[in-house]
Amino acid sequence: MPEAPLTRDEAVADVDALYQPSHDEFARQRMIGVMRNHAFHNLRYAVADEYEKVVAPRLAKEGKPLPQDGHAIDKVMQSEHLYRFYSAIRYNSQEMMYLSVQDPVLRVAGDMIEIGRDATARNPAGGSLRLAENFEVPRYVTAQDIHLAPGCFHSEYTADDLTQGAILQFGSMVGVGGMAHRKSAGVVAQSVSNWLTLKYPDFKPKRILDIGTQSGKNLIPYLDEYPDAELYGIDVAAPCLRYGHAKAEHEGVAIHFSQQNAEALDFADGYFDLIVSSFFFHEVPVPATKRILKECYRLLSPGGVMAHMELPPSKLAGPVLDFMWDWDTQNNNEPSYRAFRGQDPAQLVAEAGFAPANAFEVHVPNRDSFTKEQRVAFFRGEAKAPLHGKGSWFVFGGRK
Numbered sequence: 001m002p003e004a005p006l007t008r009d010e011a012v013a014d015v016d017a018l019y020q021p022s023h024d025e026f027a028r029q030r031m032i033g034v035m036r037n038h039a040f041h042n043l044r045y046a047v048a049d050e051y052e053k054v055v056a057p058r059l060a061k062e063g064k065p066l067p068q069d070g071h072a073i074d075k076v077m078q079s080e081h082l083y084r085f086y087s088a089i090r091y092n093s094q095e096m097m098y099l100s101v102q103d104p105v106l107r108v109a110g111d112m113i114e115i116g117r118d119a120t121a122r123n124p125a126g127g128s129l130r131l132a133e134n135f136e137v138p139r140y141v142t143a144q145d146i147h148l149a150p151g152c153f154h155s156e157y158t159a160d161d162l163t164q165g166a167i168l169q170f171g172s173m174v175g176v177g178g179m180a181h182r183k184s185a186g187v188v189a190q191s192v193s194n195w196l197t198l199k200y201p202d203f204k205p206k207r208i209l210d211i212g213t214q215s216g217k218n219l220i221p222y223l224d225e226y227p228d229a230e231l232y233g234i235d236v237a238a239p240c241l242r243y244g245h246a247k248a249e250h251e252g253v254a255i256h257f258s259q260q261n262a263e264a265l266d267f268a269d270g271y272f273d274l275i276v277s278s279f280f281f282h283e284v285p286v287p288a289t290k291r292i293l294k295e296c297y298r299l300l301s302p303g304g305v306m307a308h309m310e311l312p313p314s315k316l317a318g319p320v321l322d323f324m325w326d327w328d329t330q331n332n333n334e335p336s337y338r339a340f341r342g343q344d345p346a347q348l349v350a351e352a353g354f355a356p357a358n359a360f361e362v363h364v365p366n367r368d369s370f371t372k373e374q375r376v377a378f379f380r381g382e383a384k385a386p387l388h389g390k391g392s393w394f395v396f397g398g399r400k
């Protein structure tokens with residue numbers, strides 16, 4: 001018999017309900033969201049067009065050699081007005097996205113922290129939060145404000161602070177137009193889990209681990225496909241874990257969050273059947289990426305699967321797409337981005353210990369953008385799945 005849902009008194013309060021931007025704050029956020037979307041979806045492609053239709057022909061006419069890779073295109077384009085305009089709009093709207101939610105979060109920081117404490121004390125949904133003492137956040141996280149988010153993922157300013165987790169969540173909502181916690185990025189997990197059920201129809205993971213889980217948004221949707229699975233999420237950032245734990249306990253979802261570096265995890269060999277991540281590896285230097293993939297191999301049970309959603313590698317892109325995607329390397333405080341994309345994911349998977357025949361690289365269609373029939377047709381290769389960013393997510397991984 002299914003368990004009765006928690007009553008209002010038992011459930012942890014919703015930390016998000018405290019966030020109430022004023023009229024003017026909300027108007028500013030809408031404006032920033034529009035600017036960012038315009039830069040991301042329109043100006044970005046206009047810049048690529050400018051390169052292909054104006055700048056490359058001009059170089060050819062002048063008898064100059066054409067740039068051979070994305071980095072070289074970037075150097076040529078830096079003196080073009082449109083590219084500079086695009087970069088200025090994108091950089092500033094990205095930074096303002098987070099700045100615009102700071103005040104409304106900080107006004108209610110005390111009450112948010114109390115909800116987080118209540119969640120940790122009671123765990124009514126059955127999850128847990130395990131933070132490490134004297135934890136060393138890796139230098140590749142602390143050295144810069146990744147994504148231009150002031151305070152990055154890990155900064156805490158008072159005891160039990162979770163505000164940075166809330167700021168990142170609400171900031172990203174400004175950028176995507178205001179979707180709720182479960183939906184805002186959970187679309188990746190919805191899509192990947194759905195694809196996994198097509199690829200491995202008999203696969204029923206008992207324990208699922210999400211690395212770099214932040215607040216668990218792209219972990220929760222795995223329950224839709226695997227309702228009996230136990231969920232685990234690890235991250236180096238305590239404020240994000242506290243925020244995610246408070247949200248999960250409010251939503252009645254049991255997640256075991258812990259603060260750990262994915263390069264060396266404290267779980268036993270073979271503890272997980274499924275290990276996932278999303279938007280994670282492009283922020284990690286290549287040597288650490290290799291250590292993390294080896295950890296995934298160690299932690300998987302025989303027959304276990306790992307599936308990482310990431311940016312597609314350069315080998316699948318070509319110079320113009322590389323130029324467009326690698327903008328973040330220099331401009332969005334993500335210095336490992338280009339180096340990660342320069343790797344061959346299938347080779348990384350094989351080097352981590354997986355049999356090369358069990359490695360995969362695939363474009364997974366966004367679940368809600370296509371019908372079930374269309375998704376099955378993509379899966380069977382009867383139709384070509386769209387590229388990452390055009391309706392699909394790039395995913396790489398392997399089966400042990």
Ligand SMILES: C[S@@+](CC[C@H](N)C(=O)[O-])C[C@H]1O[C@@H](n2cnc3c(N)ncnc32)[C@H](O)[C@@H]1O
Nearest residue numbers: 153185212213214218235236237261262278279
């Ligand atoms: C872009 S966020 C990923 C967000 C999340 N997976 C999602 O889909 O919403 C990257 C996360 O990885 C975490 N991180 C970075 N390096 C890490 C490491 N070595 N071990 C564990 N977490 C790490 C950061 O703290 C951050 O929360």
